[in-house]
C-alpha cells in the first residue's frame with residue numbers, strides 16, 4: 001500500500017498542512033490580487049484568455065468541501081493561480097510582480113513542507 005507521508009509536524013494529515021499553508025498565502029502582503037475570483041464581467045478579456053480561473057477563496061472552499069484527495073491537487077490549484085496571473089498580466093505590472101513574489105513564497109514553503 002502507499003507509504004503514509006509524514007509531514008513537517010509529524011502529522012499524517014497532509015490536507016491539514018495544506019490548510020495551514022493556505023492561511024500563510026492568504027495573509028501574505030502581496031496576496032491581494034488572488035484572494036477572490038477575478039470578476040469575469042468587469043475585467044476585459046479575462047474570461048476568454050484564462051480557461052480555468054482559480055483563486056485562494058475557491059481553494060479554501062475546495063479544502064472545506066474535501067475536494068482534494070491529496071496535497072498534489074492543492075498544489076496544482078495554487079500553481080494554476082500563478083500560471084493564470086503570468087498568462088494575463090505583464091511581468092512588470094503590479095499584479096504580475098505580486099504573482100512572481102507569491103509563487104516564490106509558495107515554492108519555498110511547499111518544499112519545506114515536503115522535506116519537513
Ligand SMILES: Cc1ncccc1N[C@@H](C)c1ccc2c(c1)OCCCO2
Pocket residue numbers: 032033034035036037038039043085088089095
Ligand atoms: C489576479 C488578477 N489577474 C488579472 C486581473 C485581475 C486580477 N485580480 C483581481 C482580483 C483584481 C486585482 C486588481 C484590480 C482589480 C481586480 O480590478 C479592480 C480595480 C483594482 O485592480
